[in-house]
Amino acid sequence: MKQRYPTKKIFVGKVAVGGDAPISVQSMTYSDTKNIEATVEQINRLHFAGCDIVRVAVPDMEDALALKAIKEQIAIPLVADIHFNYKLALEAAKWVDCIRFNPGNIGEKSRVKEIVKACRERNLPIRIGVNAGSLEKEFEQKYGATAQGMVESALYNIKFLEDLGFEDIKISLKASDVNRTVDAYRMLRPLVEYPFHLGVTEAGTIFHATIKSAIGLGALLLDGIGDTMRVSITGELEEEIKVAKAIIKDSGRSREGVNIISCPTCGRIEADLVSAVAQVEKRTAHIKAPLDISVMGCAVNAIGEAKHADVAIAYGKNAGLIMVKGEVVAKLPEDQLVDRFIDEVEKFANNLK
Ligand code: SF4
Secondary structure, three states, X not given: OOOXXXXXXXXXXXXXXXXXXXXXXXXXXXXXXXXXXXXXXXXXXXXXXXXOEEEEEOXXXXXXXXXXXXXXXXXXOEEEEOOOOHHHHHHHOOOOOEEEOOXXXXXXXXXXXXXXXXXXXXXXXXXXXXXXXXXXXXXXXXXXXXXXXXXXHHHHHHHHHHOOXXXXXXXXXXXXXXXXXXXXXXXXXXXXXXXXXXXXXXXXXXXXXXXXXXXXXXXXXXXXXOOEEOXXXXXXXXXXXXXXXXXXXXXXXXXXXXXXXXXXXXXXXXXXXXXXHHHHHHXXXXXXXXXXXXXXXXXXXXXXXXXXXXXXXXXXXXXXEEEEOOEEEEEEEHHHHHHHHHHHHHHHHHXXX
């Protein structure tokens, strides 16, 4: 597996991003931010689902003024997403853990300077969030909404901050399609040392967003690119976290949680494997220990897979075997197999603690 690109480590609140820090998962609320109760409720749901850093939109001053109360009621770092109005950034900087804004769309340099000063006073990093759909006019005209245009925009915004002596930066380069997104991140990676926030933006419903993000973010993670990420889904908040964590795990950048190996089923099967695997997935979702577990429909491949799995089931006719580290520990009727399997998985996970 490729090494991760060495990047500068920054801190968003207590969460390290970049360097040797684990790849963190981010998401964003969809409530009206000024509706404090709804926003806190969504943030706490995200936190419970495993989100490391949360972002809220701050389109007006009432939203900015709500950040203090929101921050007091949550336990994960908070990022304020600001466009155009530097006064919103100045208010937000009093309460949040990071500001996402692009210097190029704030206007006069003196205003950017004020935001940078406010961030520096509280050690807040800034995320430069380049989006193919909202490039600065000069880059849009020269390059179109291309990966090159995104990279040029990022370099321009980075220089803006560096000229002010500010280097506590992370960068995102998001487009709504996989190719531009991946090209842009790959193009910029060798040019700067700042950590990257990955994402394919406006990726669609859970089905499409999962595929786009798995291809795009997965490809980048395999290349060793990426320090934090958000999977954008038009759907429920928790799904973003679940998909992001799975992409990080399946690209080999994290070993947290169970890896389920299950056969696709075929005409040899003599058990209801589909519902067994669904149960196993649900009942092991809370386990953080890095386990490989295997659920196979017959003996053809089960024994081979079981040798590599920590805990395994091999189904047969009306019965099956439970194996731990390749050794058979029980032969049981089909209706008792999943319960015993879960017991063995829990036991194995507890022994790893
Ligand atoms: S493990 Fe058995 S049931 Fe499952 S796909 Fe392979 S041959 Fe078919």
